[in-house]
Amino acid sequence: MMALHKYLIMNTLCYPILSIVIFLPLAGAILLLFMRGERSVKMTALITSIINFPLSLIIYSGFDIGADKFQFGEFIPWIPAYNINYVLGIDGITIFLILLTTLLAPLCILCSWTAIERRVKEFMFCLLIMETAMIGVFCALDFILFYVFWEAMLIPMYLLIAIWGGPNKDYASIKFFIYTLFGSVFLLVAIIAVYLATGTFSIPDAMFRDYGFNFQFWVFLAFAIAFAIKVPMFPFHTWLPAAHTEAPTAGSVFLASVLLKMGTYGFLRFCLPITPKASVFFAPYMIALSVIGIIYGGLVCLSQTDMKKLIAYSSVAHMGFATLGIFSFTVFGWEGALLQMLNHGVTTGALFLCVGIVYERTHSREIYDNAGLGKIMPAYVGFFGLFSISSFAFPGTNNFVGELYVLIGIFSQSKLAGFFSIVGALLAAAYMLRLLKQIVWGREDKREIADMKAREVIYLLPLALFVVWMGLFPRPFVQVIEKTLMNLHSQMNIFLR
Amino acid sequence: MMILPELSTLIFAIVFLFLSLGKKKDSAVLLAKPLSIIILGISLVGVLASGQLFSGAYRIDLFSQVFKAIIAYGFCLVIFMLDRRNEIEEAYFPEYIMFLGFSALGLMMLVSSVELISIVIALEVSSYSLYVIIPLRKGQTNIQIEASVKYLFFGAISTGIMLFGMSYIYGITKSTFLSDIIKVLPGVMNQPIGVFALILTLTGFFFKLSLFPMHFWAPDIYEGASNTTTTFIATVPKIGAAALLIRMTMLASASGVQFVNILIVLAAISMTLGNLVGLVQKDIKRLLAYSGIAHAGYLLMGVLALSKDGYAAAIYYITIYLFMNLACFYVLVLLSKDGKNVVLDDLVGLSKRAPLLAFTLAVGAFSLAGIPPTGGFTGKLFLFMSAFREGHLAIVIIGAVNTAISIFYYLNLVRMSYSKEAGSADPIQLTFNEKALCCIFIFLVLYMGIVPFGLLDIFRLAV
Numbered sequence: 010m011m012a013l014h015k016y017l018i019m020n021t022l023c024y025p026i027l028s029i030v031i032f033l034p035l036a037g038a039i040l041l042l043f044m045r046g047e048r049s050v051k052m053t054a055l056i057t058s059i060i061n062f063p064l065s066l067i068i069y070s071g072f073d074i075g076a077d078k079f080q081f082g083e084f085i086p087w088i089p090a091y092n093i094n095y096v097l098g099i100d101g102i103t104i105f106l107i108l109l110t111t112l113l114a115p116l117c118i119l120c121s122w123t124a125i126e127r128r129v130k131e132f133m134f135c136l137l138i139m140e141t142a143m144i145g146v147f148c149a150l151d152f153i154l155f156y157v158f159w160e161a162m163l164i165p166m167y168l169l170i171a172i173w174g175g176p177n178k179d180y181a182s183i184k185f186f187i188y189t190l191f192g193s194v195f196l197l198v199a200i201i202a203v204y205l206a207t208g209t210f211s212i213p214d215a216m217f218r219d220y221g222f223n224f225q226f227w228v229f230l231a232f233a234i235a236f237a238i239k240v241p242m243f244p245f246h247t248w249l250p251a252a253h254t255e256a257p258t259a260g261s262v263f264l265a266s267v268l269l270k271m272g273t274y275g276f277l278r279f280c281l282p283i284t285p286k287a288s289v290f291f292a293p294y295m296i297a298l299s300v301i302g303i304i305y306g307g308l309v310c311l312s313q314t315d316m317k318k319l320i321a322y323s324s325v326a327h328m329g330f331a332t333l334g335i336f337s338f339t340v341f342g343w344e345g346a347l348l349q350m351l352n353h354g355v356t357t358g359a360l361f362l363c364v365g366i367v368y369e370r371t372h373s374r375e376i377y378d379n380a381g382l383g384k385i386m387p388a389y390v391g392f393f394g395l396f397s398i399s400s401f402a403f404p405g406t407n408n409f410v411g412e413l414y415v416l417i418g419i420f421s422q423s424k425l426a427g428f429f430s431i432v433g434a435l436l437a438a439a440y441m442l443r444l445l446k447q448i449v450w451g452r453e454d455k456r457e458i459a460d461m462k463a464r465e466v467i468y469l470l471p472l473a474l475f476v477v478w479m480g481l482f483p484r485p486f487v488q489v490i491e492k493t494l495m496n497l498h499s500q501m502n503i504f505l506r
Numbered sequence: 507m508m509i510l511p512e513l514s515t516l517i518f519a520i521v522f523l524f525l526s527l528g529k530k531k532d533s534a535v536l537l538a539k540p541l542s543i544i545i546l547g548i549s550l551v552g553v554l555a556s557g558q559l560f561s562g563a564y565r566i567d568l569f570s571q572v573f574k575a576i577i578a579y580g581f582c583l584v585i586f587m588l589d590r591r592n593e594i595e596e597a598y599f600p601e602y603i604m605f606l607g608f609s610a611l612g613l614m615m616l617v618s619s620v621e622l623i624s625i626v627i628a629l630e631v632s633s634y635s636l637y638v639i640i641p642l643r644k645g646q647t648n649i650q651i652e653a654s655v656k657y658l659f660f661g662a663i664s665t666g667i668m669l670f671g672m673s674y675i676y677g678i679t680k681s682t683f684l685s686d687i688i689k690v691l692p693g694v695m696n697q698p699i700g701v702f703a704l705i706l707t708l709t710g711f712f713f714k715l716s717l718f719p720m721h722f723w724a725p726d727i728y729e730g731a732s733n734t735t736t737t738f739i740a741t742v743p744k745i746g747a748a749a750l751l752i753r754m755t756m757l758a759s760a761s762g763v764q765f766v767n768i769l770i771v772l773a774a775i776s777m778t779l780g781n782l783v784g785l786v787q788k789d790i791k792r793l794l795a796y797s798g799i800a801h802a803g804y805l806l807m808g809v810l811a812l813s814k815d816g817y818a819a820a821i822y823y824i825t826i827y828l829f830m831n832l833a834c835f836y837v838l839v840l841l842s843k844d845g846k847n848v849v850l851d852d853l854v855g856l857s858k859r860a861p862l863l864a865f866t867l868a869v870g871a872f873s874l875a876g877i878p879p880t881g882g883f884t885g886k887l888f889l890f891m892s893a894f895r896e897g898h899l900a901i902v903i904i905g906a907v908n909t910a911i912s913i914f915y916y917l918n919l920v921r922m923s924y925s926k927e928a929g930s931a932d933p934i935q936l937t938f939n940e941k942a943l944c945c946i947f948i949f950l951v952l953y954m955g956i957v958p959f960g961l962l963d964i965f966r967l968a969v
Contacts, residue, residue, distance in 0.1 A: 087959070088958055088959050088962065089959065090959065090962055090963060090966060091888070091891065153887070156878065157878035157879050157883070160877050160878045160883070161877070161878050161879050163877065164868075164872060164877060167917075167920075168924060171920075171921060171924055171925035172857075172924055172925055174925075178925060179921065179925055179926075182921070182925065183914070183917060183921065186913065186917055187910070187913055187914060187917070190875075190877075190909075190910055190913050191910040194906035194907065194909050194910050195906065197887070197890065197906060198890070198894075198902060198903060198906050201887075201890055201891050201894045201902070202894070204891070205891075205894055205895055
């Protein structure tokens with residue numbers, strides 16, 4: 010308890026805000042089990058997730074951007090025999106990831122309003138459980154608590170793909186599950202190793218300790234496998250296109266926008282502070298893999314005919330930028346990585362929502378089937394255009410800011426890596442513009458397809474606003490995350506010297 | 507009064523002995539349920555008893571009483587699962603329950619025995635009852651007879667090997683009392699004779715646990731015996747065996763490096779073999795048999811740490827194993843029409859036909875696979891930590907890789923029941939009792955995953 014105050018500012022509100030934000034969706038999910046009637050189920054799920062968003066804004070408004078400790082801390086002993094505790098807290102790294110999650114949850118429920126016809130109750134149940142687990146991962150400051158949330162997420166995500174997925178759902182869901190679980194067991198071994206070295210499961214307590222290089226080497230490798238699979242980095246990415254493509258829209262959005270962030274979050278939260286020396290040692294390899302991912306993802310995207318698959322592969326490239334920023338070991342790079350995580354969450358999530366909208370109408374994900382919508386669905390094409398240009402980092406959109414930060418960071422470390430990532434950024438423009446061209450002008454023939462409904466505009470609008478806001482005025486975001494990252498940077502420098 | 511749990515189980519068995527002589531057989535199940543609850547209640551009350559009987563051959567302490575309570579709990583749950591009368595001839599019901607009772611009695615005696623001869627006798631009481639009930643299965647061909655004979659032969663062989671090892675121990679220590687043996691045996695544990703003697707002695711418990719190399723019987727017997735019999739064999743005897751495994755390895759204390767190395771090899775082979783062969787199984791009972799072989803390997807990880815933490819972790823794991831296995835088997839029992847074996851394809855569309863059953867199976871399977879927040883994860887975490895703490899990194903990594911391998915076939919169970927759509931789906935009607943039991947299993951598995959502290963503290967006190 011005493012050591013706790015070194016890194017944790019306890020919650021001063023009269024209610025445990027983090028626990029409420031984490032477990033409100035779970036409570037809603039349990040409530041769903043006792044409900045009948047599709048409409049009431051949907052409404053309950055929607056209301057639960059909508060309430061959760063302003064609650065998370067309370068966190069944002071109370072967040073002290075000058076503090077370098079974890080905030081809104083909560084502490085309850087859980088398994089005293091092994092010194093496992095229920096510790097929560099957030100810092101600049103996690104605050105926006107939590108906001109992103111709470112923002113996307115209602116949008117996901119809205120986008121499934123008519124798209125999901127069978128087993129609506131179970132679907133909403135899974136979505137809400139997912140939300141709980143995802144927020145939990147970002148708040149947990151205890152290894153075991155973190156691991157429980159991290160793994161618990163697999164089950165609802167698996168079910169989302171396996172029950173409501175596309176034609177190839179069986180293969181995709183199993184591959185997703187086994188791949189991620191395989192990484193996670195190494196994470197578990199690494200966690201136990203750290204525990205035996207420090208005698209604590211507290212994450213902040215394990216940071217910046219004087220471990221031997223050999224220890225760091227192996228622990229880093231175990232961490233890195235788990236996180237690289239989740240990100241996914243280049244050789245471990247093969248589960249992603251399958252899972253993204255087959256998942257229902259809401260599943261794809263959660264997967265792309267939040268689940269992938271857990272990998273990069275893991276690098277920032279675990280690898281850098283706990284194994285700094287090994288991180289520096291492995292950085293060239295990680296940078297190489299990131300660059301390969303950026304270029305490879307871009308090239309594969311050029312040859313895709315399936316919209317969802319294209320966006321899935323573009324995720325590999327985008328997340329490559331995030332890992333690139335992380336392993337540049339500069340504050341700029343980290344800020345860029347973090348912004349890139351948010352941007353990718355918003356933009357790719359929005360693109361998946363867009364694909365979902367048109368899929369509901371044409372029942373096809375092929376680019377050709379959905380081509381030439383420019384005259385038929387003008388509003389839709391407007392949104393789609395905005396998100397596509399944001400996806401290839403057009404100046405004035407959110408991704409531009411993130412990629413710029415990352416590139417500044419990486420150029421200061423390695424000109425070669427910077428050069429190749431610029432090539433990757435150009436590739437992004439090539440494949441996104443090709444997709445956009447096809448969708449807008451690709452076909453001449455007249456078809457009867459209804460334009461977007463009000464509900465669909467409602468759930469795309471916040472994301473579109475974010476794209477522009479972040480692109481033109483990123484300062485509010487940067488200033489919140491700045492302090493934490495600068496603190497991390499100075500701590501690492503002390504340690505590496 | 508110290509032996510009330512055993513006494514009540516004995517009376518339970520005798521009651522059914524007399525019932526089997528009478529004409530009215532159909533009331534047996536109805537009577538068995540309240541009686542088994544009484545046994546459970548008595549065992550729970552008797553947890554704090556302590557003392558010695560039969561000039562020190564029979565010890566009653568927290569360790570044995572905790573195990574008796576777990577055995578009674580498992581026994582009680584199995585009795586409650588005996589609802590559908592489609593597997594065993596109704597005429598044999600009293601005998602069937604009687605033999606279950608005797609087997610549980612043998613196990614309760616086993617966990618209290620601290621003398622080699624009484625250990626053998628208790629183990630045989632429990633085994634012989636099972637030899638008799640395995641062939642009791644309605645409407646099958648000779649498969650259950652074959653299973654029964656196999657079980658008998660394997661059991662006899664393993665008992666023979668165990669007695670052989672015990673004779674060595676006696677030769678070394680000139681005593682059959684564990685309290686005397688522990689004074690002498692650690693001194694010879696760095697010599698081949700000591701290792702040899704102890705490993706051979708453990709063979710009898712390896713057999714019960716279906717640990718490599720004594721695992722051969724498991725798949726065939728699981729397949730051949732009726733669903734409820736398999737449920738019993740797969741769960742309750744393993745608790746007793748785990749208890750004795752812990753008791754006997756305590757004899758090795760810290761000086762048994764080779765001994766531990768042998769256990770590590772056995773554990774590694776057992777989990778790898780169980781999981782790899784489990785991947786290709788179609789019959790779910792066979793699948794669970796191989797999963798049981800793998801889990802025996804996991805359990806051994808806690809035992810081979812030779813530390814208090816490790817033993818407590820092993821007890822925790824065998825308890826959660828009882829619950830998650832029972833959950834899976836209960837679904838099979840309810841699902842099987844006419845007591846036939848259930849294959850993977852029978853699960854198709856289960857989530858439509860009976861959502862509660864599908865959910866119970868999913869919780870059980872995820873727990874067996876070790877996914878949080880189920881008890882399987884918590885138990886496995888404790889096992890990994892205790893083995894790691896003693897420096898057995900290799901076995902922890904093998905265990906972790908095995909966890910990843912095993913997820914495939916556990917996930918298959920979930921996948922079949924959730925993601926495959928059945929053509930014709932006639933719903934399975936469940937009675938209130940069956941639903942309640944399913945909910946109890948789900949609750950137990952999740953409870954042990956999320957709230958491990960109380961039980962774990964008791965187990966740490968017990969070892």
